[in-house]
Amino acid sequence: MTSERGSRMVWVVIAGGLAFVVLAVIFAGRFGTDPDLSSSPLIDKPAPNSVVALMDGSGTVAIDDFSGDITVINYWASWCLGCRTEHDALTRAATDYAGFDVTFIAINYQDSPGNAQGFLDELGTSPETIYTVDEGSRTAFEWGVLGLPETFFIDRDGIVVGKVSGPVSYGLLSQTIDQIILGESVGDIETGDVENR
Amino acid sequence: MSERARNLIAIGVAAVALGVIVFGLFSGPSAAPSAEDRIATLSASIRCPFCNGESLAESQAGVAADYRELITERVAAGATDEEILDEFAANFGDSFILDTSTSAWSVALWVVPILALLVGGGAIVWLRRQSTSDVRHPITDERPPTTDERPTGVNRRTLVGVAIVGVAVVAIGVFAVKSLSGPSTAGVEGVAGDVATGQGEVDLSKVTNAEMEGLVAANPDVVGMRVALARRYFEAGEFTDALDHYMIVLDQEKHPEALANVGWMTHISGRSDVALGYVEAALQVKPDYLTATWFLGNIQIALGNNEAAAEAFTTIVESDQIPDDVKQTAQQLLDQMEEG
Numbered sequence: 001m002t003s004e005r006g007s008r009m010v011w012v013v014i015a016g017g018l019a020f021v022v023l024a025v026i027f028a029g030r031f032g033t034d035p036d037l038s039s040s041p042l043i044d045k046p047a048p049n050s051v052v053a054l055m056d057g058s059g060t061v062a063i064d065d066f067s068g069d070i071t072v073i074n075y076w077a078s079w080c081l082g083c084r085t086e087h088d089a090l091t092r093a094a095t096d097y098a099g100f101d102v103t104f105i106a107i108n109y110q111d112s113p114g115n116a117q118g119f120l121d122e123l124g125t126s127p128e129t130i131y132t133v134d135e136g137s138r139t140a141f142e143w144g145v146l147g148l149p150e151t152f153f154i155d156r157d158g159i160v161v162g163k164v165s166g167p168v169s170y171g172l173l174s175q176t177i178d179q180i181i182l183g184e185s186v187g188d189i190e191t192g193d194v195e196n197r
Numbered sequence: 198m199s200e201r202a203r204n205l206i207a208i209g210v211a212a213v214a215l216g217v218i219v220f221g222l223f224s225g226p227s228a229a230p231s232a233e234d235r236i237a238t239l240s241a242s243i244r245c246p247f248c249n250g251e252s253l254a255e256s257q258a259g260v261a262a263d264y265r266e267l268i269t270e271r272v273a274a275g276a277t278d279e280e281i282l283d284e285f286a287a288n289f290g291d292s293f294i295l296d297t298s299t300s301a302w303s304v305a306l307w308v309v310p311i312l313a314l315l316v317g318g319g320a321i322v323w324l325r326r327q328s329t330s331d332v333r334h335p336i337t338d339e340r341p342p343t344t345d346e347r348p349t350g351v352n353r354r355t356l357v358g359v360a361i362v363g364v365a366v367v368a369i370g371v372f373a374v375k376s377l378s379g380p381s382t383a384g385v386e387g388v389a390g391d392v393a394t395g396q397g398e399v400d401l402s403k404v405t406n407a408e409m410e411g412l413v414a415a416n417p418d419v420v421g422m423r424v425a426l427a428r429r430y431f432e433a434g435e436f437t438d439a440l441d442h443y444m445i446v447l448d449q450e451k452h453p454e455a456l457a458n459v460g461w462m463t464h465i466s467g468r469s470d471v472a473l474g475y476v477e478a479a480l481q482v483k484p485d486y487l488t489a490t491w492f493l494g495n496i497q498i499a500l501g502n503n504e505a506a507a508e509a510f511t512t513i514v515e516s517d518q519i520p521d522d523v524k525q526t527a528q529q530l531l532d533q534m535e536e537g
Contacts, residue, residue, distance in 0.1 A: 012320055019313075041290050079434065079465065081495070081526075110247075110259050112434040115465070137263035144288035146246045 039188040040144060042152070042160040047071070050139035052107055052132035055116065061105070061130060063154070070102045070180050071154040072173070075140065077111040078119035080148040086167035087119075090151075091126035093173040101156075102177055104129040109140055109148060155180050162186025211315060232272050239268050239278060243285050244293045252295055257425060259433035406430075413442070420446055424454055436462045453483035461492045469499040487516055494527065503534045 042048070049064045063071065074090055076083035094104035106129050108116045116133070125131065134140050143152060146165070153162035153176060162176055168191060176186055230238065240254035245264070248256035253264050271281045286294050404412075409426040413419065427442035440462055443455040460475030473496050479489040494509030513519055513527040 012324065016317070016320075039290075041287055077434070110432075110434060112436065115434055115436070136266065137260050138267070140260065141264060141267060141288060144246070144290070146289070 040152075040160070040163045042144060043163065043187060044185075045160055047152075047154045047158050047160050048139075048142035050142050052105070052139055053135055055108060055113075055131040055133050061132065063105075064158070066103045066105075067158050068101070068156055070097075070100070070156055070177060072102065072104045072177070073143070073152040073154070074104065074106050074168075075109045075134070075143075075145050075148055075150045076106060077109050077148050078115040079111065082167040083149045084119075084123065086149055086169070087123045089168055089170040089173055091124060091129065092170055093177070094126040094128040096174070097177055098128040100177070100181060106131050107139060108133040109145065110134075110137065153177070153180055153186055155183075162189065164189045164191055166191035215311065235272055235278060236265070236269050239272075239281055240265050242282065242295050243268075244289075244295050246289055246293060257429050257432060259429070262429070262433075417445075418449070420449060420452065424452060427455065427458070431458050431462070436465070451478065451482050453479045453486050453489065456482065457486065457489035457492055460489075460496070464492070464496045464499065469496050472496050473500065487513065487519060491523070491527070494530070498530070498534075507531055507534055 047063055049062055051060050051062045053060050063073070072090075072093075074086075076087075090104065090106070094102075104126070108131070111133075113133070120131065143150075149167055151164040151168050151173075152160055153164075155161045161180055162185075164172065164176070165188070172189070172191065176189070179186055237254060241252050243253045243264070245251050245253050245256040245258060245261045247260045248258050251261070253261045253268070255261075268281060271284070276284075282294055406426065406429060409422060409429075413423045413426060416422065423442050423446055427439045427446065430436070430439035430442065440459060443452075443459045446452050446455040447459070456475050456479035460472040460479065462472075463469075463475060464472035473493075476489050476493045476496060479486055480493065483489070490509050490512050494506045494513065497503070497506035497509060510527040510531050514524050514531065516524075519527075
């Protein structure tokens with residue numbers, strides 16, 4: 001009888017121990033999750049049809065205006081060091097891929113018009129890039145922008161197929177656009193840190 | 198009272214306590230909140246995506262103000278709280294919703310310990326019952342009414358009582374946490390008085406720039422409000438306005454934030470040599486001011502003083518108060534300088 005009781009106790013202790021270990025593993029897994037590193041919820045979803053104002057004040061453009069093109073949307077600001085780093089790669093890629101029906105839209109975010117224009121005057125522009133400004137952070141909200149720079153890629157079907165967090169290099173841009181032209185998936189890519197103010 | 202009846206009562210009390218907990222977790226306020234209350238609650242429930250862990254309500258960043266305005270518009274348009282939170286979650290991810298009281302994980306965090314308590318208590322009661330029921334008369338095979346009966350009954354009642362008290366304490370704790378952590382719905386009335394006297398906690402997120410301008414004009418010697426307003430302009434990239442207010446602050450005191458941010462704006466305007474003096478002054482006032490150290494590193498790079506820049510970035514990299522992403526950026530800059 002004593003041995004039966006002891007046996008039951010052993011089983012209860014084992015069951016309790018197993019339950020503890022399972023729960024500990026589950027909760028410990030959650031503690032290790034950094035919410036800042038969440039991937040973009042927009043990937044593989046239709047691109048928001050954001051309407052952005054042109055920097056020169058001549059009107060607005062909508063993302064849907066470029067349906068059928070591959071669209072590269074880059075969020076930038078004059079205060080963002082990473083944006084300065086990647087600017088040349090973006091302007092070169094916009095020129096090089098213009099013949100492939102690839103549209104580059106640069107969206108200036110959380111910046112002053114004077115500083116933004118000064119940035120472009122200093123570093124140059126590409127005639128193939130559409131320079132816009134995000135008034136009231138509305139498009140950044142629609143795109144879930146978490147910091148700068150961030151670059152989104154839309155395929156010819158209007159689906160968000162990729163996002164780069166951090167500065168892009170020319171090599172990464174061309175490789176990513178080539179992938180999209182070939183119909184391959186891209187997903188989330190981190191090249192470095194995005195900057196917050 | 199029979200043992201069965203006692204057990205039924207115990208189970209009933211535990212069930213009621215659990216019901217109270219669930220009600221406490223999921224029930225909303227009895228009266229319909231005003232639009233302002235809803236906006237305040239929603240702003241406190243959403244993490245500002247640009248602001249290192251602050252909620253939209255807490256952050257003074259321009260983007261947080263934009264998103265608060267967006268929430269205000271959504272509320273005015275008739276959107277429910279759930280619709281607004283869903284919209285933020287759809288664009289930024291679930292992790293940006295700070296109010297996770299109804300998520301499966303938070304429910305699990307509350308329910309699992311309670312279930313463990315009940316299951317554990319039940320297991321102990323069951324084991325004790327088994328152990329006493331095993332003691333049989335060798336001839337009649339009946340459980341003898343020995344003196345063991347009384348202590349066993351007392352222990353069982355004690356265990357059940359402890360379990361009920363435990364569940365009740367948890368229930369009270371849930372309500373206490375809920376009531377203490379609820380968002381403040383204090384209005385902005387009395388802001389000027391609080392600022393003028395330096396008393397009270399003012400939620401500046403609810404005060405517009407125009408209102409703050411009026412307040413600092415009415416209370417020109419109040420530094421804190423002016424610094425907060427200048428910071429808003431600075432974070433929005435409206436450097437002219439930011440500079441005006443920071444310079445007024447600097448006329449009154451060597452405020453480290455004012456010195457550092459004026460230095461940074463001067464650097465951006467192309468006068469890194471002048472900027473250096475401001476940032477170094479900020480660090481004289483507040484030697485452990487890491488934002489100023491970060492500015493200093495960038496300004497020293499612009500001036501070609503790589504050694505001094507490296508010293509500043511090394512401080513950033515070695516600090517345990519700097520977010521990892523900033524440290525990595527500083528490390529990258531250090532690596533770039535080493536590579537020449």
